[in-house]
Amino acid sequence: MDPDLDVLVEWDDHSQNVVILKDLVIEDGSELKKGARVRMWWIDKTWWNGTVITFEGEVESDSDDDLPLSHILKKTRTSCEELINLEKGLEEYDDDRDEDYMPSSDSEHSSAVFEPNCCGRLNCKREIFAACPQCLTMMCHDHFIEECTLCKTQSVSTTVEEGKITNKEPENYIIDGEPRVHVEIIEAPSPKKSRRALVKEGRNKGLPYASEKSGNFVPARNQLGDRCNSASCERRGLSCKSLTENRRSVILKAYYDMPSLAEKRRWLTTHVVVTAPFRTTVHQDVRSRKSRTLHYYLPGETGELVQICRMMFLATTGISERQIRTALQKMTTEGVMDDEKRGGRHALVKERDNLIRELCKIHINRFPRTESHYCRATSRFEYLSGDLTVSKMYEMFRKDTGRIDISLATYYRVFKGMKLKFVRLKKDMCGLCEVFRTSGEEEKKRLENKYMGHIAERNAVRKLKEMIKSADDPSHILASFDLQQVIYLPKSNRCEVFYKRRLSNYNFTVCNIKDKKVQCYLWHEGIAARGANEIASHVHNFLHKSDTIGVKGVSFFADGCSGQNKNSILPAMLLKFVQTSTYIQEITLYFFETSHGQNEGDAVHSTIERALKRAGEILLPSQLSTLIRMARRDPYSVTEVCTQDIQDWKAFSQQLGVLRVRISEEGDQIDWTNIMQLRVKKGEHMKLFFKLSHIQPLFSTLNLGGRRNSISEFIPERAYSSPPRLSVDKYSDLKSLCLSDTPVVRSPEARLFYANLSH
Known part of the structure; x- marks a missing residue:
């Protein structure tokens, strides 16, 4: 028969509805017919039982005006799949119908004529809320909660009590409107068991299983064996005959339902009694080796223990004599079951394991921890070279x-236990955003x-950046600057370099966002450090180059690193430069919101990192200049920094007395870490203009002109009188890479460079 055939079923709760044949199971397995008992699996994981009233093709027609069952009850025809879809809400239908439309049937609730998105009650044009659970009439909310005039039954309540839906008829689904509370019970998937666990479970429950090692099939043991010869046992005074087959089955099931082997052994020791041998034999002056007699007991019909023979005991429990002997051996003289001795590690093996772990730790600790470009002050991890x-x-x-004999898995476990990670280039994750996203409602x-203020600041600074970027003003420069992650040299695949402290190289990048030109400032720790003086000097150099081409305004975007950018040193340099410039009239510095400082410099640094990775061995800082310059098709501009290029802008800021001014002209308290513009x-x-928020409409003023001095009287000096010195340990490691028996640095030029570093 057609699996999509319509069938009208009356369920055992006296409700009726039309379902399709493929969703029904005919209980006696025969063909579909009137009066047949059927059942249907419902979405709440229960079977619904009912009786077939009629089905399509069997509806008797008294006139030509009768319609087929599928048309008359088409709104009640449902399937399990359709009802699940109805739980998610039905699609909207067009509401184009005549206002004077009236049902043509005598029945107020005729299913053949009502509009699908309109209440089925007479003269009611409101939207459908749900169907009457008895007659399936589609009704609005007001009529649904009233008594249905057709079936005279009270509609089923849809209230939710204690998290459970009280109406569970098949008709309980949403037609339109607000979805009701639906409590979905998600069953946790059972964990996948290993082969060893399955074998152990089968063995303990007496089920058939395949041996883990040999793969041999072991038959089931939770089956009753043959009874003993009761007549012989009766002559010996045993009660084997009193145990019925039903009682034996109960005992067998109870024994194998015990959750552990230890409990089975305790049970055996309480049902097997050991006494001195009843009699011994002597043959040719040789005494029998028998040292004890075992008496077997099982609970009878009333629960009392009755003594039986060994054969009946073993056949009823499905075990062997060896298991009984083992259980008795593990029982101490104090009546306590000895612990299981299988598994675990012996003392000698534990000592060997500790030695292996210690060797791995010693080797891992030989690798120096690297400086991290990102803020990880609160992290519990240490970082190795990327x-x-x-x-x-x-x-x-x-x-x-x-x-x-030590495997990679063992080495990896020791490594993970030491809380170590490798430095990887990635974007910082905002701590506030992550905590807010994963927190509870309270x-x-x-x-x-x-959080809302944090997001508002993030969006505001990005909007400002896009607005300035879209402005068509050739006399104005929009740029961002950032310091790249430290580059360590020499770079080689030789394993020796990973054990040594290497030379730190720095790359400060200034990106012209409008014309996509990039200026890189490259130096190493033997030339200068990477503090605020260095950053201010490089920005000053970039501004000087921009001033020579007639630029009138500059807007900088940078992250809020207080040690390098957000401090009083950089503003003092900007104030000095703008007063001595030829064309530049105004400079504005915008700070990104904390942890949201992604800018064009990140893409530049990523491109450079890929170029360095492809380059292979890099021994000298001078090689970095060419590699960075040619990292992309449109070459980057690279400036190799000298020690004398760095000016002491920190001392210049102190001479100006920037930090001595704590109150703005508007009365605002000045905190440099909170300044955003x-x-x-x-x-x-002698004036600095600032904002504490990107949303703040007007600038506040910091006035440094309380004295008669002019800013032109303050001249910055050089930050270094001589190149900075490397630590003794780092210089020793670099020297060993050049002068060992198998040196990593072999060229005379490279060796001379490392040998001449100040230390």
């Missing part, structure tokens, strides 16, 4: 120690104001 992997470290370990309410103007010799 050029390393656990596999590389393990290969070095095997080469150094010659221990081939925590979110507490953080809501702070800074502006300097030509002609305003």
Whole structure:
């Protein structure tokens, strides 16, 4: 028959509806017919039983005006799949119908004529809320909660009590309107068991299983064996005959339902009694080896223990004599079951494991921890070079120690236990955003104001950046600057370099966002540090180059790193420069919101990192200049910084007395870590303009002109009288890379460079 055939079923709760044949199961397995008992699996995981009233093709027609069952009850025809879709809400239908439309049937609730999105009650044009659970008439909310005039039954309540839906008829689904509360019970998937666990479970429950090692099939043991010869046992005074087959089955099931082997053994020791041998034999002056007699007991019909023979005991429990002997051996003289001795590690093996772990730790600790470009002050992890992997470290370990008996898995477990990670280039994750996203409702309410202000600042600075970028003003420069992650040299695949402290190289990048030109400032720690003096000097150099081409205004975007950017040193330099410039009239510095400082410099740094990775071995800082310049098709501009290029803008800021001014002209308290915008103007010799928020409409003023001195009287000096010195340990490691028996740095030029570094 057609699986989509319509069938009208009356369920055992006296409700009726039309379903399709493929959703029904005919209980007696015969063909579909009137009066047949059927059942249907419902979405609440229960079977619904009912009786077939009629089905399509069997409806008797008394006139030509009768319609087929599928048309008359088409709104009640449902399937399991359709009802699940109805739980999610039905699609909207067009409401184009005649206002004077009236049902043509005598019945107020005729299913053949009502509009699908309109209440089925007479003269009611409101939207459908749900169907009457008895007669399936579609009704609005007001008529649904009243008594249905057709079936005279009270509609089923849709209230939810204690998290459970009280109406569970098949007709309980949403037609339109607000969805009701639906409690979905998600069953946790059962964890996948290992083969060893399945074998153990089968063995303990007496089920058939395949041996884990040999794969041999072991038959089931939770089956009753043959009874003993009761007549013989009766002559010996045993009660084997009193145990019925039903009682034996109960005992067998109870025995194998015990959850553990230890409990089975305790049960055996309480049902097997050991006594001195009843009699011994002597043959040719040789005494029998029998040292004890075992008496077997099982609970009878009334629960009391009755003594039986050994054969009946073993056949009823499905075990062997060896299991009884083992259980008795594990029972101490104090009546306590001895612990299981299988599994675990012996003392000698534990000592060996500790030695292996210690060797791995010693080797891992030989790798120096690197400086991190990102803020990880609160992290519990330490960081190794990004050029390393656990596999590389393990290969070095095997080469150094010659221990081939220690596996990579063991080495990796020790590594993970030491809370170590490798430095990777990635965007910082905002702590506030992450905490707010993963917190509960109470925590979110507490953080809501702070979080909303945080997001508002993030969006405001990005909007400002896009607005300035879209402005068509050739005399104005929009740029961002950032310091790249430290580059360590020499860079080589030789394992020796990972054990040594290497030379730190710095790359400060200024990106012209409009014309996509990039200026890189490159130096190493033997030339200068990477503090505020260095950043201010490089920005000053960029501004000087921009001033020579007639630029009148500059807008900078930078992250809020207080040690390099957001401090009093950089603004003092900007104030000095704008008063001495030829063309630049105004400079504005915008700080990104904390942890949301992604800018064009990130893409530049990523491109450079890929170029360095492809380059392979890099021994000298001078090689970096060419690699960075040619990292992309349109070459970057690279300036190799000298020690004398760095000016002491920190001392210059102190001479100006920037930090001595704590109150603005508007009365605002000045906290440099909270400043979000800074502006300097030509002609305003001793004034800094600032905002504490990107949303703040007007700038506040910090006036440094309380004295008669002019800013032109303050001249910055050089920051370094001589190149900075490397630490003794780092210089020693670099020297060993040049002068060992198998040196990593072999060229005379490179060796001379490292040998001449100040230390």
